[in-house]
Amino acid sequence: VQPSTNHSSSKSDREQRIEYLTKIPRSVNLESLQNGYLFPEISTRESEYSRRNPHARLIKLGIGDTTQPIPDIITSAMAEQALALSTAQGYKGYGPEQGNRELRRAIAETLYQGMEVKENEIFVSDGAQCDISRVQMLLDSSLSIALQDPTFPGYADSSVIVGRAGRLNAGSRKYKKIVYMKCEPENNFFPNLSKTPRTDLIFFCSPNNPTGSAASRQQLEQLVEFAKANGSIIIYDSAYAAYISDESPRSIFEIPGAKEVAIEISSFSKFAGFTGVRLGWTVVPEELLYANGYPMIRDYDRIVCTCFNGASNIVQAGGLACFSAEGFGALKRTMGYYMENAKILVETFESMGKKVYGGKNGPYVWVHFPGLSSWQVFNQILERAAIVTVPGIGFGPGGEGYIRVSAFGHRECILEASRRLTKVL
Numbered sequence: 001v002q003p004s005t006n007h008s009s010s011k012s013d014r015e016q017r018i019e020y021l022t023k024i025p026r027s028v029n030l031e032s033l034q035n036g037y038l039f040p041e042i043s044t045r046e047s048e049y050s051r052r053n054p055h056a057r058l059i060k061l062g063i064g065d066t067t068q069p070i071p072d073i074i075t076s077a078m079a080e081q082a083l084a085l086s087t088a089q090g091y092k093g094y095g096p097e098q099g100n101r102e103l104r105r106a107i108a109e110t111l112y113q114g115m116e117v118k119e120n121e122i123f124v125s126d127g128a129q130c131d132i133s134r135v136q137m138l139l140d141s142s143l144s145i146a147l148q149d150p151t152f153p154g155y156a157d158s159s160v161i162v163g164r165a166g167r168l169n170a171g172s173r174k175y176k177k178i179v180y181m182k183c184e185p186e187n188n189f190f191p192n193l194s195k196t197p198r199t200d201l202i203f204f205c206s207p208n209n210p211t212g213s214a215a216s217r218q219q220l221e222q223l224v225e226f227a228k229a230n231g232s233i234i235i236y237d238s239a240y241a242a243y244i245s246d247e248s249p250r251s252i253f254e255i256p257g258a259k260e261v262a263i264e265i266s267s268f269s270k271f272a273g274f275t276g277v278r279l280g281w282t283v284v285p286e287e288l289l290y291a292n293g294y295p296m297i298r299d300y301d302r303i304v305c306t307c308f309n310g311a312s313n314i315v316q317a318g319g320l321a322c323f324s325a326e327g328f329g330a331l332k333r334t335m336g337y338y339m340e341n342a343k344i345l346v347e348t349f350e351s352m353g354k355k356v357y358g359g360k361n362g363p364y365v366w367v368h369f370p371g372l373s374s375w376q377v378f379n380q381i382l383e384r385a386a387i388v389t390v391p392g393i394g395f396g397p398g399g400e401g402y403i404r405v406s407a408f409g410h411r412e413c414i415l416e417a418s419r420r421l422t423k424v425l
């Protein structure tokens with residue numbers, strides 16, 4: 001209901017239209033959220049542009065949504081599971097809330113080899129976004145948090161929703177109870193921990209969305225040491241780990257001692273194209289203990305069993321097929337396709353004299369437009385080139401003056417975008 005701006009009417013439209021009010025007060029936490037969530041906002045801008053320019057060929061390099069088909073061996077496994085449900089012997093009802101054992105084992109053996117991560121520490125889910133909220137539910141709302149700045153907005157917004165962020169300072173666009181750890185070219189996109197105040201929780205995404213920076217082993221050793229010294233917990237997001245092309249760790253659990261201070265959240269979305277299929281996992285180590293010595297894994301298991309009835313058995317069959325030699329090989333080729341896109345985007349922006357980051361260990365390119373607001377750049381590129389990007393400010397105050405460009409597009413779109421950008425920027 002929008003308040004009326006027509007002051008001539010005796011009663012405003014709003015007053016006329018309101019029929020009945022409940023006695024339920026709105027959550028103060030939800031009231032604290034600024035604007036809408038970033039990515040639906042990008043979709044709204046896309047739709048508005050298309051409405052105004054019905055004949056424009058809009059190129060969507062905004063939301064990090066995969067575009068390439070899922071390999072047959074994976075979709076066939078899902079189809080087979082689906083068809084089996086129509087047979088008496090193949091039908092399955094509720095599965096284990098923590099995920100099918102064979103999938104948990106495959107994740108442990110394929111992605112956590114040599115890190116002593118056990119299959120019972122892996123909780124299969126319907127995606128990392130959902131697990132971020134489940135981990136938020138697990139941890140008391142009084143706990144303080146630190147975030148990389150810029151970073152994936154899901155951490156800050158879910159912290160606001162559970163009441164952990166405090167009120168928004170409109171001027172600085174920062175929430176009062178969040179510690180923003182600046183990650184910028186000057187510090188090689190890794191926070192200066194010696195100047196970072198202690199917080200209970202440290203959200204850390206590597207490779208980082210949106211900067212594309214993958215923390216080095218030495219940096220992650222510093223992070224684990226910092227958490228240990230402070231009795232803090234790292235909530236580590238490795239959604240893009242499969243894209244790492246250098247020696248950077250793919251999991252926080254490659255770091256000795258990390259199992260005593262970290263939870264790792266990850267996803268099939270970006271490496272398997274499961275953005276619409278919905279499958280992820282969270283690792284809660286048995287060694288991770290509360291101050292009172294109680295194992296956190298038991299509480300997380302309780303949250304999963306109470307608030308989530310397990311990922312789809314059809315989707316889990318697809319997830320298992322991702323780890324077959326043929327499946328993983330095919331997925332690697334698709335990731336290579338996206339990273340070739342990233343290389344084209346990096347070269348395009350560099351050819352125009354722009355400072356460009358990322359595009360080597362992740363499927364996003366982070367471009368600096370000094371002196372301009374990121375929404376200004378977003379609008380300019382949209383209006384002049386009919387290309388959708390994401391304004392850096394959407395990832396935190398540290399993102400101002402940057403835009404993020406997704407490499408997940410079709411090759412022909414990336415090439416056309418390159419041609420247009422060279423003309424208009």
Ligand SMILES: Cc1ncc(COP(=O)(O)O)c(CN[C@@H](CCC(=O)O)C(=O)O)c1O
Pocket residue numbers: 039062063064065126127128129130152205209237239266267268269275279280
């Ligand atoms: C770091 C990170 N973690 C988690 C997720 C979500 O993983 P799911 O397993 O698919 O739930 C994303 C998706 N980020 C994309 C999509 C944005 C969105 O959430 O709509 C992006 O940044 O464009 C992400 O970038």
